[in-house]
Amino acid sequence: MWNQPFGKTDLESGGGARPLYPMMLESPELRWSFIRKVYIIIAFQLLATIAVGAVVVSVHPIALFFAGTGAGLALYIVLIFVPFITLCPLYYYYQKHPVNYLLLGIFTVSLAFVVGLTCAFTSGKVILESVILTTVVVVALTLYTFWAARRGHDFNFLGPFLFGVVLVLMVFAFIQILFPLGKLSVMIYGCLASIIFCGYIIYDTDNLIKRYSYDEYIWASVSLYLDVINLFLSLLSIFRAAES
Template sequence: MWTQKFGKSDVESGARPLYPMMLESPELRWAFIRKIYSILSLQLLVTIAVAAIVVSVRPIAHFFTTTGAGLALYIVLIITPFIVLCPLYYYHQKHPVNYLLLGIFTITLAFAIGLTCAYTSGKVILESVILTTVVVLSLTLYTFWAAKRGHDFNFLGPFLFGAVLVLMVFAIIQMLFPLGRISVMIYGCVASIIFCGYIIYDTDNLIKRYTYDEYIWASICLYLDIINLFLSLLTVFRAADS
């Protein structure tokens, strides 16, 4: 009731809504959006810093890839983000536990990304970073522009979910029965397109559907979209470079 009343008076006073049929105050929604992107920016900076240390300090990658203890720890680092997601989903509205779990999630995932990039050429990493940055900024600006004109991307949800399932099955097949460099490039290209769709879908949800208490979960969704897009492009460039 308060939100509807606030939104109505705001529209009557001449403020321009963020998207058509908006009932809340644009100032409240913009504050929420700024909070999300502040958290997301910090996540990305931490990821870049941790991954850069892992890539530049060669003994770290050497320990994880050549020793039994390192390999075991590498597996722990890979599965930890997925384990942390469970309590994070439950505590995502409880401060400061949500920030603590978010930090663990981001750092462990950043470490795993760094190990993935450790034996990749700097040229391939740079190409993937540049293209990821350009695509994310372009799709974000496009989604805000489209939302302001009444476009809705909620219909993408079921299609993207089905596409991710296909990707997972294809990845399992690729691990069991390697199909060669061309198939890896195709997989990376298809995955890149799918996660581009997810960036649009989750940005649209950020603008219209997430409540003010879901800032942690919204940040995680966009963070995973960007990381998966980067890893997909890395797969493409690495296969092309080999």
């Protein structure tokens, strides 16, 4: 240490970059490299979602097949469950390349198909409004979380609260399916879901900065991708209910 030239820093020890949060013990360069990798994966996921969704929306026979036939409805139900089923093998193979990327691709494309079918029966104005608002909110909350983390704020306490509220939302959605409560209940549900997934964006971004290990880039990508998609769908339901 005493033999280092004055004013020089050891880049391998993390001295070449400012710590992301106080008392950071790991190398900031390694953490930034991990964060960039996660956001690159998420960018590809979102681009794939946009591409698949655009095909489903623009090619009308696809939406008509799913909406007007029994086989289409059955396939739609299967597609809803495919992302959740894919998460099971992804849990065991998230470190095994290229199986982890293959499973991540199946997860993304199947979920993108469901999003595309939802958008196929929604006006372009509502979709555009939801995309713009989702983009603004995600960017703003991400920047805020990095800013807050650097100043010593920690959002790990949000985990149990967000998990509990998601369970409430799931039960509420099940009740809504069995006993539809009308447009007002849909708007209330959409507002609550939007707030919850805003909280999840902060919580998962905070975990990305501090807690995910370098081998968990797949899980970090899945978590933040789901936050963005769920926020978009929540806002979409609000604007669609308001328009009807």
